[in-house]
Amino acid sequence: MGYWLFKTEPETFSIDTLKQQKVSCWEGVRNYQARNMMRDQVKLGDQIFIYHSSCKNVGVAGIATVVKEAYPDHFQFDPTCPYFDPKSDPENPRWVMVDVGYQRHLRLVSLKRMKANPLLEEMPLVKRGNRLSIMPVTEAQWQAILQMTGQL
DNA sequence: GCCAACGTTGGC
DNA sequence: GCCAACGTTGGC
Numbered sequence: 517m518g519y520w521l522f523k524t525e526p527e528t529f530s531i532d533t534l535k536q537q538k539v540s541c542w543e544g545v546r547n548y549q550a551r552n553m554m555r556d557q558v559k560l561g562d563q564i565f566i567y568h569s570s571c572k573n574v575g576v577a578g579i580a581t582v583v584k585e586a587y588p589d590h591f592q593f594d595p596t597c598p599y600f601d602p603k604s605d606p607e608n609p610r611w612v613m614v615d616v617g618y619q620r621h622l623r624l625v626s627l628k629r630m631k632a633n634p635l636l637e638e639m640p641l642v643k644r645g646n647r648l649s650i651m652p653v654t655e656a657q658w659q660a661i662l663q664m665t666g667q668l
Numbered sequence: 669g670c671c672a673a674c675g676t677t678g679g680c
Numbered sequence: 681g682c683c684a685a686c687g688t689t690g691g692c
Contacts, residue, residue: 645673647689
């Protein structure tokens with residue numbers, strides 16, 4: 517089973533939103549590195565940390581699971597949508613999304629605490645200038661973060 | 669709101 | 681294919 521961390525801005529979509537919806541598509545990934553991982557490596561049943569970015573309390577806020585593997589993100593063809601990509605060919609869609617299912621909330625593990633944990637120093641998340649919106653998490657990192665919630 | 673870091677674009 | 685300019689991300 518694979519482990520991942522997905523970033524989201526909670527003002528737009530948070531772990532609370534996901535809890536209400538139970539299942540949601542994860543649209544709007546417009547970065548090739550992140551797309552390649554979603555397309556090739558994110559598998560049904562993989563576990564996902566939901567990370568809240570660009571907000572008052574940044575950090576890991578909950579857990580979701582992959583309920584549908586990569587398929588075309590239709591928002592790329594909607595000119596009224598901010599995720600619209602005029603250069604994407606409908607015959608060969610450039611961007612994909614997966615569906616995620618709510619699993620549970622976690623007591624927030626702040627970015628500050630993650631940066632202070634030597635076990636997490638290899639995570640792209642805690643490295644300077646990181647902008648990856650989707651990144652792999654090792655089993656050791658997964659367990660370390662869970663440990664930090666005190667909710668193991 | 670600031671600004672550093674990064675990815676993308678486009679001229680050459 | 682280089683690289684400067686530009687736009688975006690995201691923590692603070």
